[in-house]
Amino acid sequence: MQQVHVDKQELSQAALVDGETGPLADGAVRLAIESFSVTANNITYAVVGDGFGYWNFFPAPEGKGIVPMWGHARVIESNHPDFSEGERVYGYLPMGTHLDVVPGNVSKSGFVDTAAHRQPMSPIYNQYSRLAADPEHDPAREGERMIFGPLFKTGFLIEYFMRGENWFGAGQVIMTSASSKTAMGLAAVAKQRSPEVKRIGLTSAGNVDFVKGTGLYDEVVAYDAVGSLDVVPTVTVDFAGNAGLLASLHKHFADDLKYSCLVGATHVEERGAGMGGGDGLPGPTPTLFFAPDHAVALFKELGPEGAGKQLAESWHYFLDAVGDTITIERHQGIDAARTTYLDMLAGKLDPAVGIVVEP
Numbered sequence: 587m588q589q590v591h592v593d594k595q596e597l598s599q600a601a602l603v604d605g606e607t608g609p610l611a612d613g614a615v616r617l618a619i620e621s622f623s624v625t626a627n628n629i630t631y632a633v634v635g636d637g638f639g640y641w642n643f644f645p646a647p648e649g650k651g652i653v654p655m656w657g658h659a660r661v662i663e664s665n666h667p668d669f670s671e672g673e674r675v676y677g678y679l680p681m682g683t684h685l686d687v688v689p690g691n692v693s694k695s696g697f698v699d700t701a702a703h704r705q706p707m708s709p710i711y712n713q714y715s716r717l718a719a720d721p722e723h724d725p726a727r728e729g730e731r732m733i734f735g736p737l738f739k740t741g742f743l744i745e746y747f748m749r750g751e752n753w754f755g756a757g758q759v760i761m762t763s764a765s766s767k768t769a770m771g772l773a774a775v776a777k778q779r780s781p782e783v784k785r786i787g788l789t790s791a792g793n794v795d796f797v798k799g800t801g802l803y804d805e806v807v808a809y810d811a812v813g814s815l816d817v818v819p820t821v822t823v824d825f826a827g828n829a830g831l832l833a834s835l836h837k838h839f840a841d842d843l844k845y846s847c848l849v850g851a852t853h854v855e856e857r858g859a860g861m862g863g864g865d866g867l868p869g870p871t872p873t874l875f876f877a878p879d880h881a882v883a884l885f886k887e888l889g890p891e892g893a894g895k896q897l898a899e900s901w902h903y904f905l906d907a908v909g910d911t912i913t914i915e916r917h918q919g920i921d922a923a924r925t926t927y928l929d930m931l932a933g934k935l936d937p938a939v940g941i942v943v944e945p
Contacts, residue, residue, distance in 0.1 A: 588945075589682035590924045591650040594641065597632050597931060600924050607684055615661055615669045617685045621916075621944045622657025623732035624926040626766050626825075627740075628681075630849075632931075633827070638876065639707045644680035652680045653927060654711070656736045658728060659685065668692050676723065676731070677714035681923050683945045687714070694719040708878035722898070729914040730905060733940035734767050738904055741771025742897060743880040744823060744847065749780050754844035756819040758784035760835065763825040764803060765793040765937035768849060770911075772823060773802035774904040786815065788831075796938055800911050812838055821845040824872070836867040843869035912940045920945040 587607045593599035610616050632653050635641040641651035661673045666689055679685055690700035699712045717723045722731070753759065759776060761769040764787025773785050787803040789796075797806045807815065812834050820839050824832050824847065836843060846869060885893045917926060923943040929935050 587682065587684045588920045589644075589646070589652055589680060590920065590927065591646050592632060592653055592927075594635065594649055594651045598928065600928060602921050602924055607686075610663050610665050610686060611688065612665055614686050614688050615666050616663040617659035617675065617679075617687060618662045619679050619683055619685060619945050620658045620660055620674070621728070621732065621942055622655035622679055622681075622923070623729075624655065624923060624930055624941050624943060625733060625737060626763075626930065627737050627768065628653050628655060628927065629930055642707060643678065643704055643711060644682070644685070645703060652682065655679045655681055655923075657732050658717070666692075668697075674717045675714045676717060676720065678711045681920075681927065683920055689714075696720070708882075710878040710881050721894075722901075727905070729916075729940065729942050732942060733912070733914065734771065734904070734908070735901075737767040738771035738774075738901060739881070739897065740768050740849065740875075740877045741773070742775050742900055743877050743884060744772050744849065744875060745775040745779060746884055746896075747875070747880055748776075748821065748845075748847075751845075753780065753783055754819075754821055756783070756821040756844045758786055758816075758818060758820050760786045760788060760815070760820060760822045761803075761825065762788045762809075762822070762828070762831060762835075764789040764797045764806065766825050767940075769823070769825050770800060770802055770908055771904060773800075774907050775900050777802060777907075778900060778903050788812070793937055796911075800908060802907060815839075817842050819844055821847065823847045823849060823875075825849050832872065833867055836869045840868045846870050846872040848872050848874045912938055914940045914942055916942045916944060918944055 587605045589603050589605060591601050591603050631640040635651055640654055643654050644652040646652045657679050658674060658676050659679060661669050661671050664670060687699040688701045689697040691698045696713060696715045704712050761772060763769055776783055776785055785803045786805045787797050788807055788809055791808040794806055794808055797803060809831060817839055819842050821844050822835050926941050926943060
């Protein structure tokens with residue numbers, strides 16, 4: 587077994603570590619990890635790992651952490667009567683080569699990992715899909731599901747939340763890090779379900795053409811042109827975590843800023859205290875959006891069938907919109923996960939490329 591261990595205090599320090607799988611527990615299933623994507627979402631997991639418990643899903647030695655990934659795995663050993671070798675699943679995986687799970691609430695389409703150390707965290711992350719009976723599974727789009735799926739769902743939940751609040755009376759939404767996959771997910775769902783709200787994407791000068799090319803935004807503006815934005819009732823959704831940028835938005839809109847939503851930290855080196863949610867800014871207090879809580883609320887309000895139907899409709903709309911905007915690169919070996927993570931952390935990766943690692 588191999589894993590990538592990250593220094594919690596210095597996220598740019600990541601090492602490939604060899605280990606032993608050990609005997610498989612009663613009722614457990616051993617998974618060999620086949621593939622996962624490395625995206626800005628994984629960087630956010632690392633940045634807020636202690637505050638939101640992301641380091642707790644896959645235990646590591648003191649001071650170290652294993653960054654969670656979304657991907658596919660195959661059963662290679664089973665002490666559970668409902669699982670046989672060769673079955674494939676999709677869900678939350680460590681940056682590594684293997685994972686033991688203890689399936690509970692087993693159905694044809696999925697199960698929950700009931701391992702004791704995972705129970706304090708959000709149940710959303712403990713659910714796994716069994717691909718043979720998973721309605722979301724498309725063998726031809728496994729790469730897109732890993733790269734876009736979790737990020738799209740966060741974007742979907744943000745739109746659902748904002749629409750439920752009537753967008754706080756705003757007529758436009760400004761999304762930082764507009765080239766990020768979560769921002770594109772929000773932009774697509776807002777275009778589909780809240781077309782009356784103007785969608786403005788903020789991005790680096792070098793990414794303006796890429797972001798415009800997605801067709802998801804009504805307007806695309808470089809970060810240094812924030813002062814050119816119309817001062818009208820506005821909500822911001824900050825995916826970048828750049829404290830200076832967030833402050834400039836608050837100062838520009840002041841009382842016309844109706845809601846300030848913090849989501850991610852793609853600009854890790856500039857996030858500042860509280861992922862950019864500094865004190866003393868004009869306008870509303872920046873509020874962190876924790877997607878798992880909103881997912882629970884969504885399923886409670888609409889029921890599993892209603893929520894699943896809306897998610898599926900918007901997912902297909904999103905894939906139609908962005909399916910051709912990225913090129914999927916597949917990298918072999920677990921060390922490729924380490925190097926891709928470090929490149930993502932340093933902001934070196936092209937947003938037009940989606941990375942899939944096959945350990």
